[in-house]
Amino acid sequence: MSLSYIVHLANYSNGVLYLLMLLLLIELTVIFDRGWYLRKAIHKGKETLLTVSGHGKLHRDDLKALVDRSAGLPEESLLTVALRYYGMVHHYGSARGEGFSNRLDEAIFLTTPSFDKRLWILDTIVTLAPLLGLFGTILGMFHAFSILAAPGHNPTQVTGGVADALIATASGLFIAMIGLISFNAFNNTIEKVIHQMESLKVVLMNRMDGAPMVNEESPASGPDPVHPVPEEKPAARAAKAVTSTSTITPQRAAS
16 A cells, blocks of 8 residues: 555545544554553562562661662552651551551552543544544545546446545544553553552551561460370379278278
8 A cells, every 4th residue: 555545545535534543643652651651560569569578577778678669650659658657657566557557548549540541542532533434434425426426427436436435434443443452451450550559558567567477487376285194104093093992981981
C-alpha cells in the first residue's frame, strides 16, 4: 500500500482517516506510558514486599533504606507513613492499633487514583473510534453513489468507491480492539498492584509490632514440659504393699 493510496483513502473519507490516525497515535502513547509504569510497579513492588517479609523486625534504618529504594513506586507512600509513625509504634510497643492501620489505609486510598491515570483516554477512544470510522464510511458512500448521477458512469467505479469507504470503518474497529484489550489488561494489573499494597500493609504491621517473635531455633513459650515418672522396681512395689497392709490391719483391730 503506497503513500499516495493512503492519501487517496483519507481524502475519500473527507479527512476522517486522518483523525483515526491521530487517535491511534494517542492510544499507543497512553498504552506505552501506562504499560511501562504498571510493569515497573508490579516487579519493583514484588521485590519490596519480599524484602520487607525477610526482616524479622523492622527498625528505623531499615525503613529509611526501603523508602529510598522505592522512590517513585506506589509502595513509597506506605513506607513513608511507616517511617513517619515509627516513633509512635515504638513508644506504645505495638503496631496493631487502629490509628496506625488507618494511616496506612489512607496512604493506599490516596495513591490508588494515580494507577488509572489517563486510562479514561483509552476508554474514550474505544467508544469513539468505531463511530468515527462509520462516519467516514458514510461520507465515502456519498462520493461513491454520486458517480451514478454522472453521465457515462462505470459500475466498477461505484463498487471500488464503496470498498474504499469501508476502510474507515475497518480502521476504527481495529483501533477500538487495541484499546479495549489494553484497557482490560491495565485494569487487571491495577488490581494486582492494589493487592500488593494491601499485602505490604499487613506485612508492615507484623514486622513493626513490638511483640516478641518466636523463631524455629528458640524454644516456644508455653506450659512447662511434663517429665515422665520413673517406673518402680517389682521389689519396691512389693515392700510398699506389705507396709500398707500392716498399717491397715491394726486400724481394723482397734475398731
